Amino acid sequence: MDTDRNEWERLVEENPDHSQWYIQRFRDLAAAGEDIVGEARLVDAMAPRGARILDAGCGPGRVAGYLHAMGHDVVGVDLDPALIEAAEHDHPGPVWLVGDLTTLDLPARGVADGFDLIVCAGNVMTFLAPSTRREVLRRLGQHLAESGRAVIGFGAGRGYPYPDFFADVTAAGLTRDLLLATWDLVPYDEGADFLVAILRRAGDEQSA
Secondary structure (H helix, E strand, C coil), X not given: CCCCCCHHHHHHHHCCCHHHHHHHHHXXXXXXXXXXXXXXXXXHHHCCCCCEEEEECCCCCHHHXXXXXXXXXXXXXXXXXXXXXXXXXXXXXXXXXECCHHHCCHHHHCCCCCEEEEEECCCHHHHCCHHHHHHHHHHHHHCEEEEEEEEEEEECCCCCCHHHHHHHHHHCCEEEEEEECCCCCCECCCCCCEEEEEEEECCCCCCC
């Protein structure tokens, strides 16, 4: 088994209906009144009105769609064309792009300005091929505006130990502002089963 490949692509290859299952899952949760935008509320609280926000690995658009509705200038990028199609249908307004985070270069696609905030939720980092994680972090950092921040969340036990992630953060030219154990602000400790890391580029001044 090839352990150095994108896990989402592997799942779709093994089950061509996987993307549609995932899309329907969140549509059903929303229809049932479940809270599916907790990550977006945290990001919105960090952002000035009208902030430029990138949802990296946006899936079918639940986070980016909420942030757009809150008045932000939002771009969503995902590897899976089926997820982007669903995002366009369910959450019109943001700029939706099919793209691979390992080669992310939005200026080359006409999105020239840096982002005040980048959110990477939904365990996206653990779906990446292990050899590409550091490069993805580096490219996310390149897309931050001065003093911009990236907010990355993923669970423990998914093949990306937190010490490895922290090492990759440093190697990618980023530094930690704050670590949380949930999207609703529970402090992080070494036994946490989830991590929300708020990062900025090393050398950038912290926002007041």
